Amino acid sequence: MSVIEQHQSPALSAAAGAAPLLSLSGVRMEFGGIVAVNDVSFDVMPGTVHALIGPNGAGKTTTLNCISRFYTPQQGRMLLRTASGVHDLLAHKAHQIARLGVARTFQNLELFSDLTVFDNVLIARSQAMQATLAEVLLRLPRQRREERQEHARTEQILQTLGLSAHAHSVVRDLPYGTQKLVELARAMALEPTLMLLDEPAAGMNNREIEQLGQTLKQLQQATGATLLLIEHSMPLVMTISDMITVMHNGAFLAQGTPREIESHPAVIEAYLGGGKSGKRI
Numbered sequence: 001m002s003v004i005e006q007h008q009s010p011a012l013s014a015a016a017g018a019a020p021l022l023s024l025s026g027v028r029m030e031f032g033g034i035v036a037v038n039d040v041s042f043d044v045m046p047g048t049v050h051a052l053i054g055p056n057g058a059g060k061t062t063t064l065n066c067i068s069r070f071y072t073p074q075q076g077r078m079l080l081r082t083a084s085g086v087h088d089l090l091a092h093k094a095h096q097i098a099r100l101g102v103a104r105t106f107q108n109l110e111l112f113s114d115l116t117v118f119d120n121v122l123i124a125r126s127q128a129m130q131a132t133l134a135e136v137l138l139r140l141p142r143q144r145r146e147e148r149q150e151h152a153r154t155e156q157i158l159q160t161l162g163l164s165a166h167a168h169s170v171v172r173d174l175p176y177g178t179q180k181l182v183e184l185a186r187a188m189a190l191e192p193t194l195m196l197l198d199e200p201a202a203g204m205n206n207r208e209i210e211q212l213g214q215t216l217k218q219l220q221q222a223t224g225a226t227l228l229l230i231e232h233s234m235p236l237v238m239t240i241s242d243m244i245t246v247m248h249n250g251a252f253l254a255q256g257t258p259r260e261i262e263s264h265p266a267v268i269e270a271y272l273g274g275g276k277s278g279k280r281i
């Protein structure tokens with residue numbers, strides 16, 4: 001099927017002439033006898049919101065864990081093209097991935113729950129600070145200047161995500177949906193080229209999901225970052241995605257725009273297990 005529709009979104013139009021930011025080819029990951037990801041290949045274009053969907057156990061999180069180098073696939077290639085060149089992700093360890101401009105959030109929150117929202121984001125920012133230990137200890141001018149810049153940048157990130165009012169709240173006291181946004185803020189603090197989001201809407205109510213959709217779209221437009229997200233909320237996926245890749249039973253099933261995917265017979269079959277063609281997911 002054609003990957004790009006005739007009436008494509010501005011993000012896809014801009015990306016159409018570009019090389020993929022991320023290319024997976026023939027990725028295979030198995031655990032003992034279980035093949036979680038089987039010969040999966042797809043591209044993610046720069047500056048797009050790209051969803052990775054599929055029924056439970058399809059292999060989505062395992063794929064994301066391969067990209068973030070939490071896992072090392074037994075076969076396949078994963079290339080990341082950034083301004084600094086083409087990077088073979090398999091040549092990098094998980095802790096080096098952030099330096100390539102890749103940030104991720106998790107299905108289960110990974111936050112400092114006893115710290116404030118501001119401090120959670122500031123700690124993520126601190127990875128980007130250039131001051132040496134001597135400068136920090138002596139509080140030299142460059143370190144003080146960087147500190148001021150980091151505080152201002154942290155405030156800006158909180159504002160973008162609508163978290164300013166919660167800046168000085170302790171994370172554990174906040175509703176779950178707000179904590180999910182804090183995790184997003186921490187990922188954004190790394191100023192990534194590619195953001196990997198594992199079920200950002202999980203545990204949110206409909207109003208929060210709608211708000212999240214607007215926030216993600218704004219975030220993508222404001223930063224130019226590419227978002228690759230796993231998500232089960234179809235209203236969210238269909239609203240914000242430029243492109244959708246569908247996995248089923250560990251394999252690539254289809255790729256297309258939301259309009260193509262919602263009426264794709266094989267996708268409907270995978271979700272509904274024998275649903276009639278013409279139904280929508």
Ligand SMILES: Nc1ncnc2c1ncn2[C@@H]1O[C@H](COP(=O)(O)OP(=O)(O)OP(=O)(O)O)[C@@H](O)[C@H]1O
Pocket residue numbers: 031034035036054055056057058059060061062063
């Ligand atoms: N560490 C592991 N050890 C053994 N099997 C695993 C491991 N991780 C995943 N699997 C198996 O691999 C398959 C794919 O799992 P994965 O979590 O990637 O799917 P998913 O599409 O993200 O599912 P969900 O939407 O339910 O989160 C499943 O059968 C799962 O049980």
